[in-house]
Amino acid sequence: MSERLLLTGNHAAAYGAMLARAEVISAYPITPQTMIVELLSELTASGRLAAKFITVESEHSAMAACVGASAAGARAYTATSGQGLALMHEMLHWAVGARLPIVLTNVSRAMAPGWSIWSDQTDIISQRDVGWMMLFAESVQEAQDFIIWMYRVAEQVFLPGMVAMDAFILSHTAEPIIVHDQDAVDAYLPGFEPLYDLDPTQPRAYGGLVNRDHYFELRYKIFESMERAGRLLIEAGDEFAEILGRRYSPVEGYMLDDAEIVIVSAGAMTSNVRQADKDLRDRGMKAGLMRLVAFRPFPVAEVRRLLAGRRKVAVLDRNMSPGHSGVFAQEIRSALAGQSGAPPVYGYVVGLGGRDVRVETVTEVVDDLMARDVPELALFVDVKGLPIGPVRPDSTINRLGPLEVAR
Amino acid sequence: MRWAVPEAEFMDPGTLGCQGCGGTLSMRLVLKELGDDAIAVLPACCWSIIDGPWPVHALNIPVFHTAFETAAVVATGIKAAKQIKGKDTTVVAWAGDGGTFDIGLQALSGAAERNEDIVFICYDNEAYMNTGIQRSSATPLGTWTTTTPDERPEPRPKKDIMGIMAAHRIPYAATATVAYPDDLSRKVRTALAAKGGMRFLHLLSACPPGWKMAADDAIEAMRRAVQTNVFPLYEVRDGREYKITHWPEAEVDVADYFSLQGRFAPLLADDALLNLVRNNVRERWWFLVERHQQSLRKASSPDGAHLH
Amino acid sequence: MSTLNHVDDYPEIPVSLASTRTILKTGAWRSVRPVLAERSAPCSAACPAGVGIPAYLQDIKEGRPKEAFAALTSRNPFPRITGRVCPHFCEQACNLEEKTGRDSVSIRSIERWLGDETAHLPHPVPSRETGKQVAVVGSGPAGLAAAFYLRRSGHEVTVFDRRDLPGGMLRYGIPDYRLPTVIVDEELARLEAMGIEFRNGVALGSDLTLDDLEATYAAVFVATGAGRERTVGIEGESLLEPGLAFLEATGRGEVALPGDRCAVIGGGNTAMDVARVLRRLGAEVTVLYRRTVTEMPAIREEYEHAVADGVTFKWLTLPRAVKKQDGKLIVTVEDMWLGEPDESGRRRPMPTGVSRELRFHGVFSATGETADLTPFPDRLMSSDGWLSLAENGATTDPLVYAGGDLATGPATVIEAIVAGRRAARAIDHQLGLDRLWPEDNPIEVVGSAEVNPTYVPRHDRTADHVAEWAGPFAEESVTMTDAEVLYEIERCLSCGHCNACGTCFVFCPDGVITWEDGPVIDYEFCKGCGICVAECPGHAMILVNEREVSHV
Incomplete structure (x- = not known):
């Protein structure tokens, strides 16, 4: 039987891994992900989850252990954040090349230095080109459900996937959620049938030296599989509704039907965008929201369909790629490039390092949007002392001043 | 046949090991004892190449290639998966000295500390040979490599990896070399029998190109390493019970080992350095002898049983 | 292996599809090739009969005494006899001794064991009579x-x-x-x-x-x-008893001791036999020899046995005359000294002019036979x-x-x-009837520099045991036991003969040697590293330059 529980995002993720019947879990603690690790330790220790829990000595090893476990045919799960995800980077590649459908929860956090444990998408966005599927949860419910949805697709295309949830905003916020009935989840997500499981009766080598004659074809197949994943995410999102009662899709629209301006958002701040949309509608503006649920594979067709013919698009990026713009904005622009009726795309960088993206922040962004005629790549919101706008062309370097010493 | 080495082969010919490769022979002999219910994890090392370019491979057991620093932990993950599937397959991490002493040390230490049920085997050719003979922390004092040229040979003694492993109190750690195949075979069998925890084998493996010597001197070089006490053969149980498994018949001077190899030219040209190395070798040997005797005394004392 | 011409031919992952054996013919790397080369062991070369010693030792080791006996008797029909009395030139040539300073393999004792072990076997009867x-x-x-x-x-x-x-x-x-x-x-x-x-x-x-x-x-x-006993050529020659005749008489059981104190003149094997027989019969025996132990022609082992029996030796002692007095023989001897080497290479005894008289009950001549x-x-x-x-x-x-x-x-x-x-x-x-005799092609002898003694066990040499005293003519030694024979054979390097020890197989880094009662090298893959040759204890393999190998 499904049950309704009040859970934090972190605990919901642990429940998601449990419902998915992860068989090997390997993780290294990092704030703000620690509660996932702790709860999974309890669940495996108590036997509620029949999994091996490996308390590795680093995130690099956490991913490496998952690579090994998945290669040997087990459903593998891990969770991390920020620096930890960055440290995993090499092995994230390995999971892709070895075609291992590992699922990872990333509690998105800012990158150091300076040390910051607060919400920021830069960590996950930095892994954009590795070949992992990426989903951005908006709610505690999704922090649980997306793990199940992700396994369902990952194990059909043999590519790994990560689920992002915002640090603290989701990870440490308790919401009432439905914890699904195990049988129903089992019906949705059958047991893992690996491509290979290192069976000693099949003494093969996996991932050995590949020369120039062959490498390209193997990579091509990864791209093809990622394309297939785009279709499967939609199918599996629909089936989720049929079996588990909630419909998920790679892109979600809100008040889009007649929207002239569209705000694009991902992750937890989307909830405030929804509220802002309502406020803007109250003010008579035809504003709508397009939420990016999947970032990889990028839902190009849906994005084009949903944004075609709009007057203006504002993309909220809680991340940035210095020297260019927020990454979601880049991706939206590239999806729309050359399309007839493509709207101008305005990139807004917001909320880095956990700075609040309030409802008012969103309405200020829309006000700025309405005031602009020329799209900008990156418009910074809420930088102290500065109005919303692009970076200054004439900034200077502040050298260290004298150290103040208390007497 | 005079040897107790099994005839069954688990390595096909056509490997890409250099002529006289000690690492290749190490693999061949170890596999004979491992049998066919085993999986090998290969981090970046010579063996990444030796096993053959895709789409061929040489070993008759599955081989999972992985990143340089991850042998121990990928093996851990594989073992965990096999266990959860109810399989008792032996999982072996097979790493070079770089993947053990240097870049692989963290994951190795983690796996050792957690006492993972894997066998970690380091085939140690005492430098980064695959990339062209650059020094590693396994390179001995006074050795030439391409990053420790004759003018500035390796300035530090070889890292004591066995000491490090013993400090983790793992059930079984041993040194061995293919120059003593029966000793090697026995240690592989002992390691297999000690399943349930971490086992570590440190195999000195000659590299004729990297050691600057003729291919057919490979076995002789490894043998002299043992005879001169440069590479004593011993085993450590639970990190404290030491046992020397081969006692050289007479003290043979270290120069007998060094002079066979061009890489030691800087050492042989520097009497003071050679004496230092000679003393280091002697000191290390006597340390082992003392530990060996201490273990014997403990084993025979009434309290010996508490050792475990 | 399947072809990979289209992306659809590829698996999802770089997983191997075949063995290295299928495409990596590493034999092409080779510039030299190891080959088994049966050569002569120094023991065999030193044996006057040219017995192929390592080969029959292998037969024994592998439990084929009949084959060992056949191999041995093709060169020497009487291992039971030579296994007891041969001065074993073979052992003196043993590479083990030359290379390591350890004692040579006790080949004669093994031969003796084989002789006794096969004593019941009939010799083969010819398959065809020549009528001659x-x-x-x-x-x-x-x-x-x-x-x-x-x-x-x-x-x-x-x-x-x-x-x-x-x-x-x-x-x-x-x-x-x-x-x-x-x-x-x-x-x-x-x-x-x-x-x-x-x-x-x-x-x-x-x-x-x-x-x-x-x-x-x-x-x-x-x-x-x-x-024919050579005469000593001294005054009173007729008082001397010829050594050979004495040995024959004792052989016939006609034992006749001339008295308690006897002397034997000479330093050869007959002198040793006569002296030892006399001693075993209870006499005090003194050997009179004009040179010293270094120059004496007797087999060293026989001399040592004589000493062990209690025979005394007077070196540099040349009998000049024998006379009979009061029932005893008085031998006048002159002390000698050693001068320059003579044509035999031994230092020549030179008279000092100092003479003495020695008394014996009997004096035996054993200075040579013709x-x-x-x-x-x-x-x-x-x-x-x-x-x-x-x-x-x-x-x-x-x-x-x-x-x-x-x-x-x-x-x-x-x-x-x-x-x-x-x-x-x-x-x-x-x-x-030449066809009955295969040619003995001279083959190169394996030198001590070529062998690798690492793998032969270091245990001490074992030979025949001394028997317990059971009478003066009871056999003085006992054949080695089966276990001792196997133990002793383990010490043999098997120079120039593959005795299937397996060392090459064990140490081949590339696993290109398969084992079919012996090594079979797969040249399709052998890289020519030379380890098998370097490690072969008896150097029964050699490296041949590929250019010298004819590819037929």
Whole structure:
């Protein structure tokens, strides 16, 4: 039987891994992900989850252990954040090349230095080109459900996937959620049938030296599989509704039907965008929201369909790629490039390092949007002392001043 | 046949090991004892190449290639998966000295500390040979490599990896070399029998190109390493019970080992350095002898049983 | 392996599809190739009979004593005898000793064990009779060996001997404690079982002549030995007892001690035998020799046995005269000193002028023996008064061959056996039966620098044990046990002969040696590293330059 529980995002993720019947879990603690690790330790220790829990000595090893476990045919799960995800980077590649459908929860956090444990998408966005599927949860419910949805697709295309949830905003916020009935989840997500499981009766080598004659074809197949994943995410999102009662899709629209301006958002701040949309509608503006649920594979067709013919698009990026713009904005622009009726795309960088993206922040962004005629790549919101706008062309370097010493 | 080495082969010919490769022979002999219910994890090392370019491979057991620093932990993950599937397959991490002493040390230490049920085997050719003979922390004092040229040979003694492993109190750690195949075979069998925890084998493996010597001197070089006490053969149980498994018949001077190899030219040209190395070798040997005797005394004392 | 011409041919992951064996023919890397090369071991080369020692040791080790016996008897029919009395030139040449300073392998003791182990085996009867009759005169080791090989070739062989029992020196020259008569009898019985006929009490010259024999037989081999005691050449010579005659008498059981104190003059093997027999019969024995232990011609081992028996030696002591006084013999001896080496390479004894008198109950002469050539007609003699002999024993008469001590003067049993075999071969060649004798191609001897002693165990050499005292003529030593033999064979490097020890197989880094009772090298993959050759204990493999290998 499904049950309704009040859970934090972190605990919901642990429940998601449990419902998915992860068989090997390997993780290294990092704030703000620690509660996932702790709860999974309890669940495996108590036997509620029949999994091996490996308390590795680093995130690099956490991913490496998952690579090994998945290669040997087990459903593998891990969770991390920020620096930890960055440290995993090499092995994230390995999971892709070895075609291992590992699922990872990333509690998105800012990158150091300076040390910051607060919400920021830069960590996950930095892994954009590795070949992992990426989903951005908006709610505690999704922090649980997306793990199940992700396994369902990952194990059909043999590519790994990560689920992002915002640090603290989701990870440490308790919401009432439905914890699904195990049988129903089992019906949705059958047991893992690996491509290979290192069976000693099949003494093969996996991932050995590949020369120039062959490498390209193997990579091509990864791209093809990622394309297939785009279709499967939609199918599996629909089936989720049929079996588990909630419909998920790679892109979600809100008040889009007649929207002239569209705000694009991902992750937890989307909830405030929804509220802002309502406020803007109250003010008579035809504003709508397009939420990016999947970032990889990028839902190009849906994005084009949903944004075609709009007057203006504002993309909220809680991340940035210095020297260019927020990454979601880049991706939206590239999806729309050359399309007839493509709207101008305005990139807004917001909320880095956990700075609040309030409802008012969103309405200020829309006000700025309405005031602009020329799209900008990156418009910074809420930088102290500065109005919303692009970076200054004439900034200077502040050298260290004298150290103040208390007497 | 005079040897107790099994005839069954688990390595096909056509490997890409250099002529006289000690690492290749190490693999061949170890596999004979491992049998066919085993999986090998290969981090970046010579063996990444030796096993053959895709789409061929040489070993008759599955081989999972992985990143340089991850042998121990990928093996851990594989073992965990096999266990959860109810399989008792032996999982072996097979790493070079770089993947053990240097870049692989963290994951190795983690796996050792957690006492993972894997066998970690380091085939140690005492430098980064695959990339062209650059020094590693396994390179001995006074050795030439391409990053420790004759003018500035390796300035530090070889890292004591066995000491490090013993400090983790793992059930079984041993040194061995293919120059003593029966000793090697026995240690592989002992390691297999000690399943349930971490086992570590440190195999000195000659590299004729990297050691600057003729291919057919490979076995002789490894043998002299043992005879001169440069590479004593011993085993450590639970990190404290030491046992020397081969006692050289007479003290043979270290120069007998060094002079066979061009890489030691800087050492042989520097009497003071050679004496230092000679003393280091002697000191290390006597340390082992003392530990060996201490273990014997403990084993025979009434309290010996508490050792475990 | 499937072709990979289209992206759809590819698996999702870089997973191997085939063995390296299918495409990586690493044999192409090779510039030298290891090959098994059967060469001569130094022991075999030093053996006058050229016995292939490592090969028969391998047969023993692998539980094939019959094959070992067949291999050995193809060069020497009497391992039971030589296994007891041979001075083992083989052991002196052993590479193990040369390379490591460790004691040589106890080859003779192994040979003795094999002889005893196979004592019950009949010698093979020839598969086809030639219809030819061959006579052998003299039934010492040379005659018996010739008879063995001639009979093996299918001839009707008759052995004549002047004594009432065959065996010659084996029976009458070598004391029982070294070679029990029963063994000689058993060996003779085996020869008789092959169909060899023995006619005893027939002396050449008096009872029948060479001409008589030539009239009846297709060929004649004469090996009547060197049975005449050389005179010492001193005053009172007639008071001396000839050593050989004394040995023969004791061999017949006619023991007659002249008294408690005896002297033996000479430093050869007969002198040792006489001295030891006397000592074993209870006499105090002193050997008088004009040089020192270093120069004495006796086999060292026999000298050591004599010392162990309690024989005393007076070195640099030259008897000048013997006279009888009060029932005792008074020997006047002169002290000698050693001067420059003579033509034999030994330092020449030089008189000092200082003389003494020694008293004994009996004095035996053993300064050498010569052959009795009277039965040979002048036409067979050379200008210097000796038999005119080719190396194979052929005389100037194509029907007559001779060999053994008769030709060489006193020598060893194995040298006599070799002479007999050589003559048998020569006779077969003369009779047009070359095909029965494969060519002995000279092969290179494995030198001590080539061998690798690492893998032979370091345990001490084991040899025959000393037997408990069971009488003066009871055999003085005991054959090694089976276990000791195997243990001792383990010490053999097996120079130049692959004894399937497996070292090459174990150490091949590339696993290109398969094992089919021995190494089989797969040249498709062998990289030519040379480790198998370097590690082979007996260097039974060599590296050959690829350019010198003909590719047919």
